[in-house]
Amino acid sequence: MPAFLSDAIDVDAPDQALRLAAAERAAAMAVPSPESEVWRYSRIAELDLATYTPAAVRTTVTGADQVPAADAALVAQLVAGMAVHDVFDELNAAYHRTVAICVPAGKVLAEPIVVTHHIDGGSAGSGAPAFYPRLVIHAGADSEFTVVERFESADDTRALVVPRLVVHASQAARVSYLGINLLGTKVWQLGHQQATGERDSTTLLATVALGGDYARVRTDARVVGQGATTKQVALYYADGDQMHDFRTLQDHIADKTYSDLLFKGAVQGTAKSVYTGLIRIREDARGSVAYQTNRNLTLSEGAWAESVPNLDIKTNDVKCSHASTVGPIDEEQRFYLESRGIPPQVAERLVVLGFFDDVLSLLPVSLQGHGDLRADLRARVATKLQAAMA
Amino acid sequence: MSTLEIKGLVASVAGKQILNGIDLVVRSGEVHAVMGPNGAGKSTLSAVIMGKPGYEVHAGEVLLDGVDLLALPAWQRAQAGLHLVMQYPTEVPGVGLNDMLTEAFKARGRNTDTLAQEVAAEAERINFPVALLDRSLNVDLSGGEKKRNETLQLALLAPKFAILDELDSGLDIDALRDCARRVEDATNENQLGVLAITHYNRLLEELHPDHVHILVKGRIVASGGPELADQLEADGYEAFTGGEPEGAVQAARPSSLDELFAL
Numbered sequence: 340m341p342a343f344l345s346d347a348i349d350v351d352a353p354d355q356a357l358r359l360a361a362a363e364r365a366a367a368m369a370v371p372s373p374e375s376e377v378w379r380y381s382r383i384a385e386l387d388l389a390t391y392t393p394a395a396v397r398t399t400v401t402g403a404d405q406v407p408a409a410d411a412a413l414v415a416q417l418v419a420g421m422a423v424h425d426v427f428d429e430l431n432a433a434y435h436r437t438v439a440i441c442v443p444a445g446k447v448l449a450e451p452i453v454v455t456h457h458i459d460g461g462s463a464g465s466g467a468p469a470f471y472p473r474l475v476i477h478a479g480a481d482s483e484f485t486v487v488e489r490f491e492s493a494d495d496t497r498a499l500v501v502p503r504l505v506v507h508a509s510q511a512a513r514v515s516y517l518g519i520n521l522l523g524t525k526v527w528q529l530g531h532q533q534a535t536g537e538r539d540s541t542t543l544l545a546t547v548a549l550g551g552d553y554a555r556v557r558t559d560a561r562v563v564g565q566g567a568t569t570k571q572v573a574l575y576y577a578d579g580d581q582m583h584d585f586r587t588l589q590d591h592i593a594d595k596t597y598s599d600l601l602f603k604g605a606v607q608g609t610a611k612s613v614y615t616g617l618i619r620i621r622e623d624a625r626g627s628v629a630y631q632t633n634r635n636l637t638l639s640e641g642a643w644a645e646s647v648p649n650l651d652i653k654t655n656d657v658k659c660s661h662a663s664t665v666g667p668i669d670e671e672q673r674f675y676l677e678s679r680g681i682p683p684q685v686a687e688r689l690v691v692l693g694f695f696d697d698v699l700s701l702l703p704v705s706l707q708g709h710g711d712l713r714a715d716l717r718a719r720v721a722t723k724l725q726a727a728m729a
Numbered sequence: 730m731s732t733l734e735i736k737g738l739v740a741s742v743a744g745k746q747i748l749n750g751i752d753l754v755v756r757s758g759e760v761h762a763v764m765g766p767n768g769a770g771k772s773t774l775s776a777v778i779m780g781k782p783g784y785e786v787h788a789g790e791v792l793l794d795g796v797d798l799l800a801l802p803a804w805q806r807a808q809a810g811l812h813l814v815m816q817y818p819t820e821v822p823g824v825g826l827n828d829m830l831t832e833a834f835k836a837r838g839r840n841t842d843t844l845a846q847e848v849a850a851e852a853e854r855i856n857f858p859v860a861l862l863d864r865s866l867n868v869d870l871s872g873g874e875k876k877r878n879e880t881l882q883l884a885l886l887a888p889k890f891a892i893l894d895e896l897d898s899g900l901d902i903d904a905l906r907d908c909a910r911r912v913e914d915a916t917n918e919n920q921l922g923v924l925a926i927t928h929y930n931r932l933l934e935e936l937h938p939d940h941v942h943i944l945v946k947g948r949i950v951a952s953g954g955p956e957l958a959d960q961l962e963a964d965g966y967e968a969f970t971g972g973e974p975e976g977a978v979q980a981a982r983p984s985s986l987d988e989l990f991a992l
Contacts, residue, residue: 670782675819675866678779679833679886680807689832693823693865 353411361432368426377424380613380645381584382553386527388426391499393434394468397459400438402452409439414475417505420535422559427529431503435473440486444479444509451485451517451704458492458500458526469499476505478512478540485515485703487712490550494523504532508540510564515543515703519716522550524579530556538564538593545702548575548583549719555584562589562596562627571600574698574716577610577642578723587616589631591624591657600631603698605691606642607727615647618661622653631661636668636694638687638727684728691724692717731757731794731810731889733922738789740777747773749947750789755890757920760913762933762958764926765944766966771926772816774944775894778924779813780806793890808837810889814879816898821866826878829866833886851881856907873904880908884915891915893925897932909935930962943969 352358370386371378414437423429438454454474461468476486490500500522508514522528528551536542548554560569575583589598604612618629635644646663668690676686695717704712738751747770755761765771777784778791780803791798798806821829827848834841852859857877867875876896883891891912897905913936915921925936933941933955941957942949943966950969951957961969 669819671819672821674781674803675815675821676824676829676832677802677804678781678807678813678815679829679882680804680836681829681832682804682836683802685832685836686804689824689828690821693821693828696823696865 354415358433361429362434365426365429365433368429371425377586379615381555382582385553386499388469390466391469392461392466393430394461394470396436396470396472396500397457398436398438398472399455399457400452401455402448402450403440405446405448406440406442406452409441409475409477413441413477414439417475417477417507418473421503421505421533424531427501428503428531430469431471431473431501431531434469434471435503436471437473437475439475439477441477442479442482442484444481446479446482446484448484451487453487453489455489455491456500456502458490458496458498458522460493460496460498467497467499469501471501471503473503474505476507476514476516478506478508478514480509481511482509483513485517487517487519487704489519489521490528491521492523492526492550495525496523497525498527500526500528502528502530504530506532506534506542506544508534508536508542508567510537511539512537513541515545517545517547517703518556520546520548520550520554521719522554524550524552524581526551528554528556530554532556532558534558534560534569536560536562536564536567536569539566540564541568541570543570543572543703545571546573546575546585547702547716548573548577549723551581551583553582553584555586557586559588559590560598561592562598563592564596565593566595567593568597568599570598570701571602572698572701573602573604574695574702574720575602575604575612576695576720576723577604577606577612578608578727580609582611582613584613585615587614587631589616589618589629591618591620591627591629594624595626596624597627598629601698601701602633603635603695604644605636605638605694606644607638607723609641611642612644613647614645614663615649616661617649617651618659620652620654620657620659625654625656628658630659633663634694635663635665636691637666638668638691638724687728688721688724692720695720730920731922732792733811733890733924734790734792735778736790736792738774738777738791739787740773740789741785741787742773742776742783746787747947748777751944751947751949753924753942753949755922755924757889757922758916759940760916760923760925760936760938761940761942762925762927762938763942763944763949764958764961765928766970767928769944770947771928771944772894773947775813775892775924775926778892779803779811804836807886807888812883812886812888812891814876814883814891814893814896816895818867818875818879820868822868824866825864826862826866826882830882830885847885848881851884855881855884855911856903857881872899873901876900876904876908880911884911887915887919888921890922890924893923893927893932895927896925896936897927897929905932906935912936930958933958945970
């Protein structure tokens, strides 16, 4: 029996054979090395997988009442299309707990579907748990809806979370996803997201990362149908010893496709962040447009942020631009506010909240029903700032 | 009655001494114009009085009703009653005028219950389009809109003294007139004292100064009434600089576009 096999493998699951095979492959694989380019700047060398035990994640779903049960064949097909890069992809295939959301063609959902993963600590003596949630989203043709995926834990919980996300937008579908990391500072997260957009579809992949010890999300957004659009937005803010690590791919396969990315982060204390992004325009993607912007605020001397934008363009007749900045709060902005009689700490709060204002406004939460979520995230950012200045 | 006193002010920026001993006294309700050519130290004077980082004061004092402003950080100088209208107001993305004014009021212990109405009333008075009130500070505003916005803030924060750093740069004549009138009203209604720093006479045709000072090479070389500005208009700065041209860069330029194309 492979070393990774445990009770957490659902032996009654219809994909039992797939799980066992994945567990066997995982057992033969090593944790990636930071020497490899994909894991450059990461803290992967600190991970000791043997100290974690696979466990079943406690997940709740709300807002899915109007969505019929997922078609197992369709889900299996989407899962089969997932790229497998490393041991974490294999472990997720072996131990996954899947939530599948398949919204039929033409269906429009006014309210978001909210998937919440409650990341619990292990029982005494059993070591820390490892959770492998998998979220499969299929947007039928011309459907429109939003899915919010929340990751939450208590402050002192020690755990590993290895989530996988697959999003498929059929022709002319409009699908929005928002991942929210509110994990405690002893939780590791190693995420991998894959999205595919067919003709004339629009996919928004948004991330808010405030929690975690080391939290990494890799996002591959492929536009495979003519006229398809992907948008990626992230707000991340690390303090203490936290590290946020993002790796994004905007992969243009079909012609006249459009992608836009805006990632904004802040680091303080001795926190770190890394953003590595690639725009790839393939041979057949003539007439495509791609933008990539990454901006980082370093709020204290000991904090560190790295930004590595890349372009790989294989055809003519495209419009691409990328921009990246890393730096402290703009002194001129601070002085402008202070010259109005605003104390330095308040001025700093205004500037930092202002810095995040555009990404907050791009998050897929309608102002009407979920203005409270945006206000809540804004308040969490403000709380983090206050803690730093106290 | 309040008094802003600048005594023997010597200051440098980036290791270069720019102000070589400035003496000025502004009282409530007075409008003083400080005029000078490029490089005279005009913007340095306003920055040093307000407390902008990066400037070093070597000697002298700036007192507001006897309070030593130079010992205070910028935000406390503002709370003491000083306000700077900036030549190039800084863009602050994601921070709206109301957010900023709310914090500025709170920091002064002022009630913000009626702030929105006060802002709307001032916007109308200064002809600042109400539709622009929700924009981020100074982002995507024209030169005239920025200066109207600066003047609106001045009116609402109601300081004892205002430094206008080249209020007349980068705005059209209508905006200049509106801003100048609003400042003048404040001198009458609230006894605002004004230190208007400018290169050109244009501002002074709208904002009528009681006193005019000529600043050259970091020193006040002449002081007088409004007639001094007229003399300057007639004779140019060279009359006050000992015949030296305004500066190498300026001197190398043709005096008019006609001259440029007649070459």
